[in-house]
Amino acid sequence: MGNKELLLGGDWNLVLNPDVDYMNYRRMNNRKARLVVLKEIDNLDLGDIWQFQHPNERGYTWSRNNYKKGRV
Numbered sequence: 001m002g003n004k005e006l007l008l009g010g011d012w013n014l015v016l017n018p019d020v021d022y023m024n025y026r027r028m029n030n031r032k033a034r035l036v037v038l039k040e041i042d043n044l045d046l047g048d049i050w051q052f053q054h055p056n057e058r059g060y061t062w063s064r065n066n067y068k069k070g071r072v
Contacts, residue, residue: 006044013029016034016051020051023058023060
């Protein structure tokens with residue numbers, strides 16, 4: 001992309017890295033959609049800005065009463 005800046009946003013209801021973006025889940029949701037998004041992130045040489053700015057933190061944007069959490 002050269003020197004251009006690109007910001008992608010949306011409500012995709014998926015996580016990029018289940019190892020750090022999930023808590024107390026038994027299975028991963030939206031596997032096919034996740035693979036498509038990861039492929040485009042790789043093709044466009046993009047990154048997760050939150051993860052870049054907080055490399056050693058876990059933060060979640062969604063939770064449920066049974067302690068399930070996700071950063072979607």
